[in-house]
Amino acid sequence: MAAKAIFITATGTDAGKTFVVSSLIAYYSALGLKVAPFKPIETGVLSQPQDAAALQKIAFGFDHNPIFTLETICPIRFALAAAPAIAKGGAPIDWEAIDLAFKRLSDESDLILIEGAGGAFAPIDESFFGIDLSARFKAKTLLISRDNLGMIHDLLTTIEAIEKRSGVLPLWAVNVRSADDFEKISEPYLARHFGRFNRLDKDFEIIADTLIR
Numbered sequence: 001m002a003a004k005a006i007f008i009t010a011t012g013t014d015a016g017k018t019f020v021v022s023s024l025i026a027y028y029s030a031l032g033l034k035v036a037p038f039k040p041i042e043t044g045v046l047s048q049p050q051d052a053a054a055l056q057k058i059a060f061g062f063d064h065n066p067i068f069t070l071e072t073i074c075p076i077r078f079a080l081a082a083a084p085a086i087a088k089g090g091a092p093i094d095w096e097a098i099d100l101a102f103k104r105l106s107d108e109s110d111l112i113l114i115e116g117a118g119g120a121f122a123p124i125d126e127s128f129f130g131i132d133l134s135a136r137f138k139a140k141t142l143l144i145s146r147d148n149l150g151m152i153h154d155l156l157t158t159i160e161a162i163e164k165r166s167g168v169l170p171l172w173a174v175n176v177r178s179a180d181d182f183e184k185i186s187e188p189y190l191a192r193h194f195g196r197f198n199r200l201d202k203d204f205e206i207i208a209d210t211l212i213r
Contacts, residue, residue, distance in 0.1 A: 003036070003106040005139035006211050009116040009130055011154040015146045016175040018051045020200065021115045022058045027208050028111055029062040036066060036109035039074040040098045040133065041117045041124065044081030049074040051115065066108040075101040085123035093125050102137055111212070114139055120158050131162055140211055143172040144200070147182045152189055173198035173207050 006024070010017050021037060029035045037055035052074035059065045075097040078087035105112050114137060116122070116130040123129055134141045143162065145155040155172070162170050174190070176182050176199050190197055198207050 003109040003112050004212065005106075005112045005114055005137045006142060007114045007116065007134040007137065007139040008142045008144065009120040009134075010118075010144040011146060011151065011158045012119040015119075015144045016177075016200075017115050017144055018054060020142070020144055020175065021055055021113050023204065024113055024208055024211075025055065025058045026061075027205075028113075028212070029059070029065055032064070033110040034065055034108070035059055035062070036068060036105040036112045037073055038102065038105055038112050038114045039117075040101070040114065041076040041078070041084045041093070042074050043078045043084060043087040043117055045077035046079055049077050055113075055115065068105060068108075072101045072104050083118055083122040083124075085125050088125075093128075112137075112139075120162060129165075131165060135166060141166075141168070141170040142207065142211060143170040145172060145174045147174055147176045147178060147186065149185070152186055155190075156193075171198075171207065171210060173200050173203065176201045 008017050008021050025035050025037055037059050039049065039052040039055060042049040042052055049070060052070055056070060056073050060067065076094060078084065080087040084093065114133060116133060118130060120131040120143065121129045143158060145151055159170065159172060174197070200207070
């Protein structure tokens with residue numbers, strides 16, 4: 001049976017995707033699931049892909065998880081720290097390598113946690129965006145929102161764009177790193193607009209359990 005897949009993306013860079021994926025790896029692994037991290041494309045790589053290596057280390061901390069090389073966990077790397085469509089220069093994206101890596105992970109795992117590069121609509125090539133990886137791998141999507149000034153605009157526009165592109169409303173959560181500021185500035189509006197919503201600092205288990213239902 002093919003592994004389930006969860007795709008983690010964000011409203012922009014520095015939203016905490018790697019932190020969230022690391023936390024989910026630990027959570028699901030502690031439940032006894034065989035969990036594999038997958039970072040199909042990482043940019044800003046001069047030697048070792050740091051995000052992918054961090055995810056690999058977390059996964060390998062649980063003895064029952066399968067062992068995968070960094071080449072499988074992160075098959076595509078670019079030196080320029082930019083969206084993949086820019087970082088790749090004139091080179092094509094090697095989709096065959098990405099699909100083969102995903103199959104290897106799927107064959108030996110119960111669950112694959114896929115971390116996107118940059119925000120949900122960071123371009124991978126001219127017509128394929130980060131969010132499209134969710135459909136490619138038949139994955140559930142978790143959208144992470146930053147808690148900084150301007151996050152309401154970024155969150156609302158990203159949710160609307162994902163729903164328009166995929167036809168599915170994504171599960172989303174705010175990565176609250178400055179609780180006092182967030183609760184004064186952004187939380188009151190979000191509560192009026194959405195009613196109850198998920199915060200990673202308060203609702204992590206709810207989020208994690210929802211994703212594997």
